[in-house]
Amino acid sequence: MKKMSIRKAGTIRLTSSAYCL
Amino acid sequence: MTVTSSDGTTTAPDGGGGAVLLHKLTMIPEDDGVMVGRPDTASYAVFPEEGAEALRMLEAGAPVAEVAAWYERTCGEPLDVDDFLDVLADLGFLRGTGGDGEDEPAGPVRWQRLGNWTFSWPAWLVYLALMVTAAAWMIRDSSLRPSYHDVFFTDHLALIPIALTVVQIPCILVHEGYHALSGRRLGLPSTLTISRRLYYLVAETRLDSLFSVERKRRYLPFVAGMLADAVLISGLTLLAVALRGHGPAWISALMLAISFTCVMRLLWQFMFYLETDLYYVLTNALRCSDLQNAARFQVRTLFRRWTRRPPPVADPDAEWSDRDRRMARWYAPMLVVGYGFSLGSLLWAGIPTTVHFWSQINNRFSDSGTATSGILDAISFVGLTALQFGLLLYVTVRDRRAARESRGDSEREEEQGPNGQEPEIAGVA
Numbered sequence: 262m263k264k265m266s267i268r269k270a271g272t273i274r275l276t277s278s279a280y281c282l
Numbered sequence: 283m284t285v286t287s288s289d290g291t292t293t294a295p296d297g298g299g300g301a302v303l304l305h306k307l308t309m310i311p312e313d314d315g316v317m318v319g320r321p322d323t324a325s326y327a328v329f330p331e332e333g334a335e336a337l338r339m340l341e342a343g344a345p346v347a348e349v350a351a352w353y354e355r356t357c358g359e360p361l362d363v364d365d366f367l368d369v370l371a372d373l374g375f376l377r378g379t380g381g382d383g384e385d386e387p388a389g390p391v392r393w394q395r396l397g398n399w400t401f402s403w404p405a406w407l408v409y410l411a412l413m414v415t416a417a418a419w420m421i422r423d424s425s426l427r428p429s430y431h432d433v434f435f436t437d438h439l440a441l442i443p444i445a446l447t448v449v450q451i452p453c454i455l456v457h458e459g460y461h462a463l464s465g466r467r468l469g470l471p472s473t474l475t476i477s478r479r480l481y482y483l484v485a486e487t488r489l490d491s492l493f494s495v496e497r498k499r500r501y502l503p504f505v506a507g508m509l510a511d512a513v514l515i516s517g518l519t520l521l522a523v524a525l526r527g528h529g530p531a532w533i534s535a536l537m538l539a540i541s542f543t544c545v546m547r548l549l550w551q552f553m554f555y556l557e558t559d560l561y562y563v564l565t566n567a568l569r570c571s572d573l574q575n576a577a578r579f580q581v582r583t584l585f586r587r588w589t590r591r592p593p594p595v596a597d598p599d600a601e602w603s604d605r606d607r608r609m610a611r612w613y614a615p616m617l618v619v620g621y622g623f624s625l626g627s628l629l630w631a632g633i634p635t636t637v638h639f640w641s642q643i644n645n646r647f648s649d650s651g652t653a654t655s656g657i658l659d660a661i662s663f664v665g666l667t668a669l670q671f672g673l674l675l676y677v678t679v680r681d682r683r684a685a686r687e688s689r690g691d692s693e694r695e696e697e698q699g700p701n702g703q704e705p706e707i708a709g710v711a
Contacts, residue, residue: 262359262360262361262362262365263357263359263360263361263362264362264365264366265329265330265332265333265361265362265365265366265369266330267327267328267329267330267333267369268315268327268328268602268603269326269327270317270319270326270327270328270490270493270571270572271571271572271574271575272488272490272572273488273489273490273492273493273500273562274477274486274487274488274489274557275458275461275486275487275489275503275504275507275559275562276477276479276484276485276486276487276557276558276559277454277457277458277484277485277507277511277547278479278482278483278484278546278547278550279450279454279476279482279483279484279485
């Protein structure tokens with residue numbers, strides 16, 4: 262029995278620095 | 283066996299050959315397989331080509347037994363059907379067999395028309411005209427060029443941090459709003475929250491749904507925030523010109539001060555090692571999908587080897603593509619240098635500045651001769667600093683908890699089979 266190789270995707274998180282250390 | 287999908291409905295994929303119902307899925311070819319996912323729940327995974335074909339057959343109503351027979355004929359060995367269906371349930375791809383299992387009719391996402399309008403050609407002409415005109419003014423008049431002097435728009439120093447904090451919030455929302463609108467234009471949902479990058483507090487638009495469109499269509503959503511920053515800088519500079527000689531001088535100066543904060547946030551995007559917008563542009567061009575975590579894992583592995591400790595355990599579901607691993611060899615040293623630079627500047631400038639401020643504050647509170655304005659100045663600084671550290675602590679604890687729950691879930695699945703529950707992540711919607 263073969264287990265299918267499935268890879269979870271990364272994430273896409275677009276940011277802006279928040280009064281900028 | 284019975285598995286529970288993420289929306290709580292129950293199916294009985296016993297591998298016995300019946301049909302299964304799937305939610306509406308998108309499929310985008312990638313280098314090493316097919317990106318399959320649900321934009322409405324932001325759940326995505328890369329399947330091998332034969333896995334995607336099996337999903338297409340299931341979507342078309344083929345019974346599981348027929349798909350399994352096709353797989354064995356094509357790949358030369360039988361598929362572990364139970365495991366395959368478990369993964370689909372874990373990803374939330376399976377629809378329940380109960381009456382509530384019907385997909386909601388997918389209406390258009392909100393603000394799609396505004397998204398279309400924001401990136402229409404007349405809008406681009408306006409953006410271009412603003413930027414060219416502002417650049418021309420900056421060339422003609424050196425006082426309009428961005429400079430740290432712009433921060434000091436008033437002699438009332440206590441007002442500066444408060445004013446800049448207040449006026450920055452709408453600017454940040456415009457930046458994030460442009461990311462969101464560029465997604466809505468493509469019919470994709472997004473969420474807004476606050477988060478952390480190293481020690482930076484950030485506003486964050488989660489746009490995982492971009493995995494539902496091909497790579498070349500992701501660039502505009504990636505750069506939309508920086509476009510908004512550039513348009514804001516141009517608009518505020520021209521407003522400063524228009525307001526000169528009208529009303530009090532500080533209003534024109536305030537426009538340049540706000541513009542300067544936008545310039546600083548635009549420059550911050552170049553710190554790509556913090557997973558900024560430019561990081562996504564670069565990794566998309568390199569056709570990577572999770573370079574940051576692949577590189578971090580390599581750095582952790584190397585560090586543990588140096589300290590003669592066992593290597594870290596990778597999340598078995600988040601194995602990286604060969605391309606991510608190959609690129610991570612180049613990217614990992616840059617990541618270390620970048621983090622070193624950021625932490626070094628914190629130690630060299632950030633912490634000494636903060637300590638100096640706090641000692642000044644302490645003197646003001648303890649010195650009976652301090653004027654009321656000095657006390658107010660100190661209170662405003664204490665309040666703003668406490669707010670920032672408080673938020674930073676909140677997002678750190680929240681993300682740690684979410685990661686721990688997510689790890690706990692996958693460990694329980696290993697023992698008992700999947701429960702598919704996603705960790706609750708508190709966000710500011």
